Amino acid sequence: MRFEISIVKRKKYLNIRVNEGVTSDLFKEFIEETANNSNQSGINKFLFDLRHAPNQTSPIVYYNFIYDKSRKLGFKPGSKHALLVSLENRNDYGFVETVLLNAGYQGKIFTDENDAIEWIEK
Numbered sequence: 001m002r003f004e005i006s007i008v009k010r011k012k013y014l015n016i017r018v019n020e021g022v023t024s025d026l027f028k029e030f031i032e033e034t035a036n037n038s039n040q041s042g043i044n045k046f047l048f049d050l051r052h053a054p055n056q057t058s059p060i061v062y063y064n065f066i067y068d069k070s071r072k073l074g075f076k077p078g079s080k081h082a083l084l085v086s087l088e089n090r091n092d093y094g095f096v097e098t099v100l101l102n103a104g105y106q107g108k109i110f111t112d113e114n115d116a117i118e119w120i121e122k
Contacts, residue, residue: 003030005037013045013080013120014038018053024061031065035073044079045120049113051084055092059099066099077104082116085109 003018003026016034020026038044071077081100085093093109100107110116 002026003033005030005033007037007041007043008047010121011041011043013047013082014041014043015047015049017049020052021054021056022050024057027057027061028065031070032073035070035075038079039074044076045082046080047082047084047116047120049084050089050093051086054089059095062096063099066096066103066105070103070105075105079105080120081105081107082120083107083109084113084116085111087111 002020003016005017006015007013008015014034014037016030018026018030034046038046083093083096090109090111097107097109108116108119110119
């Protein structure tokens with residue numbers, strides 16, 4: 001599977017695990033599916049596990065999608081978006097964190113899974 005979406009047992013957040021490089025098509029696909037799951041479950045906290053997903057998407061794609069489409073899909077202002085990345089890919093995803101914050105979401109990059117879970121569950 002290119003990506004997997006699940007609700008954690010405590011039903012506090014959605015866990016989105018991406019298993020291959022993030023192209024613009026894959027990004028749009030898993031974000032739309034995440035929005036559908038969020039709308040159905042009422043959960044507005046997200047842990048995007050991108051440790052095995054090198055970034056292959058340009059910053060402009062992220063910018064346009066987050067600003068133009070995310071609210072239409074149902075993402076709520078102030079919702080939490082933890083980006084769990086490998087150390088090698090941290091810089092490649094830094095722009096996404098900035099765009100999330102500027103667009104009115106809570107976004108933060110992590111390289112440690114426990115830190116990400118602790119932040120997302122607050």
